[in-house]
Amino acid sequence: MDGQPVTITADVATSVECEGWVAEQDVDVVGALVAAEIWYIGNILGDKEGGSHSTLRPGKCMPIPPERVRLSIKSLQRAAPVRSSIGSVERSDRDPDDFLAGLDGPFTEDLRQARR
Amino acid sequence: MTSWPVWTGRSLRICAKLDAEIAERMPGRARILWEGPMWGGTHLTIIGYGDFSYTTSRGDTVEWFMVGLASQKDHVSVYINAADVDGYLVRKHADRLGKVTIGSAVIGFKRLEDVNLDALMAVVEEANRRIDS
Numbered sequence: 001m002d003g004q005p006v007t008i009t010a011d012v013a014t015s016v017e018c019e020g021w022v023a024e025q026d027v028d029v030v031g032a033l034v035a036a037e038i039w040y041i042g043n044i045l046g047d048k049e050g051g052s053h054s055t056l057r058p059g060k061c062m063p064i065p066p067e068r069v070r071l072s073i074k075s076l077q078r079a080a081p082v083r084s085s086i087g088s089v090e091r092s093d094r095d096p097d098d099f100l101a102g103l104d105g106p107f108t109e110d111l112r113q114a115r116r
Numbered sequence: 117m118t119s120w121p122v123w124t125g126r127s128l129r130i131c132a133k134l135d136a137e138i139a140e141r142m143p144g145r146a147r148i149l150w151e152g153p154m155w156g157g158t159h160l161t162i163i164g165y166g167d168f169s170y171t172t173s174r175g176d177t178v179e180w181f182m183v184g185l186a187s188q189k190d191h192v193s194v195y196i197n198a199a200d201v202d203g204y205l206v207r208k209h210a211d212r213l214g215k216v217t218i219g220s221a222v223i224g225f226k227r228l229e230d231v232n233l234d235a236l237m238a239v240v241e242e243a244n245r246r247i248d249s
Contacts (some may be wrong), residue, residue: 090150
């Protein structure tokens with residue numbers, strides 16, 4: 001893959017190791033993937049350990065530094081239903097109808113009418 | 117200090133209407149209340165329709181809902197946690213949904229008349245089908 005664009009597709013397994021030398025901004029995520037977490041390790045000059053990681057999303061290119069780097073794809077998140085990050089919201093034991101029925105205020109009648 | 121959700125006033129009326137619309141399009145699906153703090157500390161209550169679970173690449177099992185409805189301070193949020201080969205359904209149908217704000221998996225609006233309800237319910241139906249796919 002030396003110097004060639006890398007395209008991560010839905011055909012790639014959920015978790016996979018994949019390495020290759022790529023040119024800058026030639027990585028893209030397509031297909032049924034929401035994100036790919038990628039570590040890029042070292043550079044062509046010294047092949048240093050470490051580096052940093054980036055999360056790619058469909059249609060976004062990875063801002064790879066000017067020097068070519070070696071990529072290691074650590075995980076891929078498939079597009080099937082995913083939990084969005086809106087906080088620590090958890091399943092409640094309360095019934096939705098009890099919740100709605102227990103609301104105070106002048107809109108209880110509106111609520112009943114709206115649900116008809 | 118956290119504050120409780122604002123299920124009152126105009127947003128409540130909109131949510132009451134949408135609750136019935138969504139439930140009608142997701143027959144037989146779980147309808148569960150989800151509660152907790154959002155980022156920033158505000159307490160959020162969501163009615164979630166169509167529960168599912170999946171395993172992350174780390175092996176953790178995550179439970180969540182496919183469609184969610186929440187009344188915010190001055191607007192209503194409809195969460196659609198579904199995606200297909202083109203990405204999130206919400207973004208895919210964004211240009212049909214009306215005068216709304218769009219996130220990856222959330223649609224926000226202040227007035228029901230701002231929303232293309234038919235288009236929104238079509239997205240709900242598509243999300244419902246994806247629970248079994």
